[in-house]
Amino acid sequence: xxxxxxxxxxxxxxxxxxxxxxxxxxxxxxxxxxxxxxCTTTSSTTIHxxxxxxxxxxxxxxxxxxxxxxxxxxxxxxxxHFVWARDDADVLACINSTFPYLRFQLYGxxxxxxxxxxxxxxxxxxxDQPLNYARIYLPDILPPDVTRxxxxxxxxxxxxxxxxxxxxxxxxxxxxxxxxCHANLTNYFTPAFWSDPELSRAFEGRRPCYFNTGVLVMDVxxxxxxxxxxxxxGWMVVQKQKRIYQLxxxxxxxxxxxxxxxxxxxxxxxxxxxxxxxxxxxxxxxxGPVSLLHWSGKGKPWLRLxxxxxxxxxxxxxxxxxYGSSRHSLEE
Numbered sequence: 001x002x003x004x005x006x007x008x009x010x011x012x013x014x015x016x017x018x019x020x021x022x023x024x025x026x027x028x029x030x031x032x033x034x035x036x037x038x039c040t041t042t043s044s045t046t047i048h049x050x051x052x053x054x055x056x057x058x059x060x061x062x063x064x065x066x067x068x069x070x071x072x073x074x075x076x077x078x079x080x081h082f083v084w085a086r087d088d089a090d091v092l093a094c095i096n097s098t099f100p101y102l103r104f105q106l107y108g109x110x111x112x113x114x115x116x117x118x119x120x121x122x123x124x125x126x127x128d129q130p131l132n133y134a135r136i137y138l139p140d141i142l143p144p145d146v147t148r149x150x151x152x153x154x155x156x157x158x159x160x161x162x163x164x165x166x167x168x169x170x171x172x173x174x175x176x177x178x179x180x181c182h183a184n185l186t187n188y189f190t191p192a193f194w195s196d197p198e199l200s201r202a203f204e205g206r207r208p209c210y211f212n213t214g215v216l217v218m219d220v221x222x223x224x225x226x227x228x229x230x231x232x233x234g235w236m237v238v239q240k241q242k243r244i245y246q247l248x249x250x251x252x253x254x255x256x257x258x259x260x261x262x263x264x265x266x267x268x269x270x271x272x273x274x275x276x277x278x279x280x281x282x283x284x285x286x287x288g289p290v291s292l293l294h295w296s297g298k299g300k301p302w303l304r305l306x307x308x309x310x311x312x313x314x315x316x317x318x319x320x321x322x323y324g325s326s327r328h329s330l331e332e
Contacts, residue, residue: 026324153214160291181264206259282311
């Protein structure tokens with residue numbers, strides 16, 4: 001453990017210049033958010049939030065972390081767990097310099113080779129990156145004392161107190177997430193899947209509904225005990241052989257868990273703001289209250305803002321952007 005800590009410190013020192021003004025990964029330092037008067041310094045509550053660190057999505061990760069801290073009543077109760085590719089040291093320096101008071105732990109993703117061998121090409125290259133599959137292995141990566149975790153994608157912002165999401169009841173289920181039973185699940189799998197009598201029986205005995213895997217509350221102990229990482233991997237193996245879906249890590253999650261999750265309020269994942277996975281056309285907000293805005297799909301708000309062709313919803317993301325040269329996006 002000491003050797004690992006020393007290595008991380010060396011990497012942070014060596015790459016500190018990566019986040020300095022004028023560098024490609026230049027971010028402004030976020031203000032320190034402190035617990036309010038209703039929080040106690042002796043509180044035993046720790047809210048565990050897991051995310052991946054990827055230089056291609058780092059700008060989104062920074063905005064997401066900033067939004068969580070800003071809207072938390074007790075921000076010091078939040079601990080972040082970042083999973084990263086060990087050869088991407090610059091992102092660590094950016095987190096450290098942008099959030100000097102942040103409570104976080106780092107985990108190298110050591111399954112990159114294994115995951116790459118299981119990944120099948122999807123409709124979008126970004127979905128085929130090994131870190132996109134890290135959520136499958138979170139219970140194997142996190143320390144034993146973490147029994148529950150919120151997993152969040154990097155292309156979202158939280159506009160409510162994340163403690164409310166943390167406190168949702170799982171009622172014995174391994175995962176809780178907003179569920180969308182109006183979505184046509186047939187569209188997420190190929191004719192090769194539905195025409196195979198054995199494969200198409202995968203959903204027998206349950207009422208499967210679509211859920212987005214970018215926002216998950218996970219019972220870590222139940223996931224480990226049930227061997228869910230192996231179950232998801234099993235469908236990835238089938239995909240390599242028979243091409244049963246077109247997207248990345250979402251369909252195997254659906255095959256294993258759809259119809260067997262604890263549904264939570266839709267306000268915790270206003271997803272699809274990035275449009276579809278092919279063109280990323282603008283979409284508006286769905287009616288109803290919103291606690292979390294999620295730019296799932298091809299269109300990312302930072303890219304559309306920089307291109308001077310933002311969608312209306314992208315201006316909801318802009319106030320959380322800490323990128324060093326991003327102020328022009330807000331002033332125009």
